[in-house]
Amino acid sequence: MAGALPRGDLPVRPVLLGVLVGVVLLAVALGFSLLTRPAVAGVVGPFVAAALAVLAARVAGPGVDRLAGRLGRPAPTPYAVLADTAARVREGSLPDALPGLARVLGEGTAAQRAVVWLVVDDVLVAEAVHPPDAGRGERVASLGLLLARPGVDHAVPVLDGDRLRAVLTIGKAGRPVTSGDRRLVRDVAGGAQLVLQGVARGAELAARVRRVDELARETAASRRRLEVAREVERRRLVAELRGATSDRLAGFRQSIADATESLEEARDDPDDDEAPEMARHHVGEARERLGELIDRFRVIARGVHPAVLREQGPRAALEEVAADLPRAVHLSGRLAGRLPWEIESGLYYVASSAVSLLAARPGGAPLEVVLESRGDTVGVRITDPDPDDGPDAVRAALADDLDRLAALGGALDVVGAGGGIELRASLPDRLRPVVLDAGDGAERSSTRVAGGAA
Structure with missing residues (x-):
């Protein structure tokens, strides 16, 4: 209707009170008409009805106010x-x-x-x-x-x-x-x-800001892991160089000193036929020790920068390591394909260290080495049926390699296996770089080796 008031402008409270009073008056009138004579109802009824209506309005007032508030409040548009x-x-x-x-x-x-x-x-x-x-x-x-x-x-x-x-x-x-x-x-x-x-x-x-904060924290953690890996490599090289130069270099020096002494004896006594022969013996001994020292340095250089690993991959590099060991090594399995350098070198270093440790003595059953790919991880499984030490001792000896592997996001387990031991090393098969979302649904992940600890 054109003249209707909006809902919020209706006089809701007076209407409700009017309805209440009307109901009370009607009820009183009906009651008097049924209980008394019409003359009495006409005289007394209005006064009783008015009194009851006032009382009802006073008693019901708070409830009427609440109901009027609800009914009179304009609906939110x-x-x-x-x-x-x-x-x-x-x-x-x-x-x-x-x-x-x-x-x-x-x-x-x-x-x-x-x-x-x-x-x-x-x-x-x-x-x-x-x-x-x-x-x-x-x-x-x-x-x-x-x-x-x-x-x-x-x-x-x-x-x-x-x-x-x-x-x-x-x-x-x-x-x-x-x-x-x-x-x-x-x-x-x-x-x-x-x-x-x-x-x-x-x-x-706000989500991008959180991702940037996460990236900053992960970058700091990556730097710490790289520092750990760098320190592990430094300790390994120091140990390798110390082992290569201590006994072998001392023996080489002694052979040169003995050869020098024999030559001086031959010079002082030309008639001494044994001195030149001893000098030749000591020079030959020095040559052999120098050859051993050079071979050892080649092994160290190969460990620092294995050219075969770069050119042909982990299996060929491990075959080269196994060829120089006194114990037989059976190498089987292969990876699905070439992997990032960080992954291949990490797998090679831990396998090379473990094989060199377990096959350091001649004899015994062959060492079984298996390269394998499992889903999005790659690994090496080494089984020694006749170990010299238990799993705990082997794990302790490979502590540096375990640290290096953990820094790359991998894991190393050494367990007992039917009287022998089995070593299992695993790494993720690829690196996943961070891609901050630019609104195109690009992949988001932290800068870390995939599969590493978050």
Whole structure:
């Protein structure tokens, strides 16, 4: 009707009190007409009815006020809610900006549950829920999965160009979604588009800041792991050089000194036939010791920079190591293909150290060495059926190699196996670099060796 008052302007309290008084007067009039003569009812009835009406109004006053407040409060319109949400966004109060949208969706459509979903890190997150429940913060991997969820009867996406930024959903628990419901959700989505885009972009920026912080922490951790690996290599080289130069170099010096002494004796006594022969003997001995020293340095150089490993891979490099050992080594299996240098060298170094340790003495059953690829990891399995030491002693002897492997994100296990021991070393098969999301759904991961400890 043209002259009708808006809902918020209706005189709700007087109307309710008038209805209450009318009911009391009617009840008193009916009572007197049934219980007394008409003359008495006409004289006494109005006074009794007025007194009872005043008493009823006084007693029911607080309840009438509460009911009038509920009935007289104007219903929130989508536009009022959007204005309030935009004001909260401008104030930077994002956590309080979206519940109003969820409330107007829930109340305007009489939905059992209304949710405002934001896209954060390519995942839909329930940012506001009405009525408020424990579902806030719930995550769904994709829009398709969200639409297939029970309790989602209608959904309207909010796009930023061709990119999904938010989704508004309602659930009506078996009741139909009317055309008015669809129109309300569509109007709220259209009016809140800029607001939701801004909120989603802010959430995305916050997620990127968190990823940058994670990257900084992981970079620092990677540097620490590299320092550990560098220190492990330094200790190994020092030990190798000390072993190569101590006894062999001392023996070489002694042979040269003995040869020099024999030559001086031959010079002082030309008639001494034994002195030149002893000098030749000591020179030959010095030559042999020098050859051993050179061979040892070649082994050290091969360990520092194994050319065969670069050119042909871990198996060929391990075959070269096994050829110089006094104990037989059976090498089998192979990797799926060439791998990054960090992975191949890490696997080679631990296998080379373990084989050199276990096959250091001649005799005994052959050492079994198997290279293998398992899913996204590569590894080496070494079985010694006749070990000199137990698993704990072998693990302690390979402590530096264990540290190096851990620095690369791998693992090393030494276990007993039917009277022998079995050593299993594994590494991830590739490196995964960080790719910060630029809005194209690129892969995100930390700068670390894949499969390493996070």
